[in-house]
Amino acid sequence: MIDLIQIGLGPWGTDWATKIIPQLADVRVTGWVDTDPDARAAFAARTGTDAVFASVEEALAATGAVAAIAPVAIGAHAAVAGQVLRAGAHLLLEKPFALDTATARELSDLAAERGLVFGIDQNYRVFPAAPVVRDLIERQAVGTIRRVSLEWHRDHQGVRDSNSLVELAIHHFDLMRYLFGREGVAITCVPATPVRSAQDRTPGASLIVELDGGLTIDYVLASQGVDAQTPWPGVWRISGDEGLLRWGGPDDHRAVSITDAAGTVTAVEVPELPLFERAGVLRAFVDAIAGSGVPTSPAADNAHSVAMLEAALTSARTGERTRVQRW
Numbered sequence: 001m002i003d004l005i006q007i008g009l010g011p012w013g014t015d016w017a018t019k020i021i022p023q024l025a026d027v028r029v030t031g032w033v034d035t036d037p038d039a040r041a042a043f044a045a046r047t048g049t050d051a052v053f054a055s056v057e058e059a060l061a062a063t064g065a066v067a068a069i070a071p072v073a074i075g076a077h078a079a080v081a082g083q084v085l086r087a088g089a090h091l092l093l094e095k096p097f098a099l100d101t102a103t104a105r106e107l108s109d110l111a112a113e114r115g116l117v118f119g120i121d122q123n124y125r126v127f128p129a130a131p132v133v134r135d136l137i138e139r140q141a142v143g144t145i146r147r148v149s150l151e152w153h154r155d156h157q158g159v160r161d162s163n164s165l166v167e168l169a170i171h172h173f174d175l176m177r178y179l180f181g182r183e184g185v186a187i188t189c190v191p192a193t194p195v196r197s198a199q200d201r202t203p204g205a206s207l208i209v210e211l212d213g214g215l216t217i218d219y220v221l222a223s224q225g226v227d228a229q230t231p232w233p234g235v236w237r238i239s240g241d242e243g244l245l246r247w248g249g250p251d252d253h254r255a256v257s258i259t260d261a262a263g264t265v266t267a268v269e270v271p272e273l274p275l276f277e278r279a280g281v282l283r284a285f286v287d288a289i290a291g292s293g294v295p296t297s298p299a300a301d302n303a304h305s306v307a308m309l310e311a312a313l314t315s316a317r318t319g320e321r322t323r324v325q326r327w
């Protein structure tokens with residue numbers, strides 16, 4: 001049994017607490033933290049717990065927990081990560097890890113110096129089709145890849161009311177790195193509405209994403225207009241010399257197929273995963289603390305996904321093609 005504290009008791013934190021964490025029988029949350037008294041009161045009323053604290057330090061001292069999970073407001077990610085890691089606890093932090101590469105690297109270095117497990121919740125890696133598609137790409141199932149497009153369209157008020165690059169594109173940048181095993185080179189981003197900072201809302205964007213080896217992805221992110229709903233990971237079309245690999249149908253994240261040069265379409269089997277998305281991320285995090293494996297998206301690796309987000313935000317602001325920081 002592993003004892004955790006949970007930091008962040010807003011809508012997403014409540015969902016973690018009531019639907020996700022209970023799926024793992026060997027994980028117990030012994031303290032909950034939020035700086036907002038109203039959020040603490042609402043969470044206590046909803047769940048019946050009284051182990052609700054106003055600070056990370058207080059919760060760790062009172063519970064003796066060795067790790068924390070933090071579905072906390074994006075603006076607090078860096079401060080909360082610093083508090084948890086400096087207190088010597090392992091951390092699973094929600095995406096986006098950070099909004100800039102320097103902060104992400106500083107925090108992942110801090111975890112490494114202290115020998116702590118630090119993972120980021122990039123739960124789209126734990127949709128059942130994700131490892132299947134990655135494997136097909138690695139085995140060159142459609143030959144040399146020539147063209148890739150990714151479309152995300154959902155009629156979603158939450159996305160319309162946010163900076164969709166910060167809330168959503170980070171998932172897709174991370175999936176690009178995961179699926180193709182390549183790093184970002186440069187990004188050109190045209191947001192649907194002006195974006196001068198990460199705090200500015202925008203309901204979508206059109207992007208050209210360049211990866212290593214000359215691979216370019218046409219990426220459209222949209223929460224307005226009438227169209228079929230894509231699944232959360234999006235609809236991917238990966239065209240190679242020997243076929244077209246597709247992932248995602250209308251609101252269907254399990255649909256994977258290959259169309260050969262003669263037009264014959266073959267469906268690809270997608271096996272169930274033992275645990276779906278966030279539950280699988282939590283499983284990998286807890287196992288890593290126990291010394292087995294690594295988190296789904298370790299912070300040091302995720303800093304490269306943050307670098308893509310940072311480039312997209314800079315490009316959105318300047319209108320320029322922007323290089324992705326590399327190290």
Ligand SMILES: NC(=O)c1ccc[n+]([C@@H]2O[C@H](COP(=O)([O-])OP(=O)(O)OC[C@H]3O[C@@H](n4cnc5c(N)ncnc54)[C@H](O)[C@@H]3O)[C@@H](O)[C@H]2O)c1
Nearest residue numbers: 008009010011012013034035036039071072073076094095
């Ligand atoms: N992985 C996914 O698919 C997914 C989906 C939705 C949200 N999220 C992420 O989950 C996180 C939380 O989302 P939300 O909509 O609940 O956010 P939110 O903005 O409602 O904030 C959550 C809570 O954090 C608290 N908080 C702010 N600063 C704090 C601090 N310093 N210490 C402790 N608590 C603090 C707020 O009071 C609030 O109750 C965000 O990082 C968001 O990006 C991830």
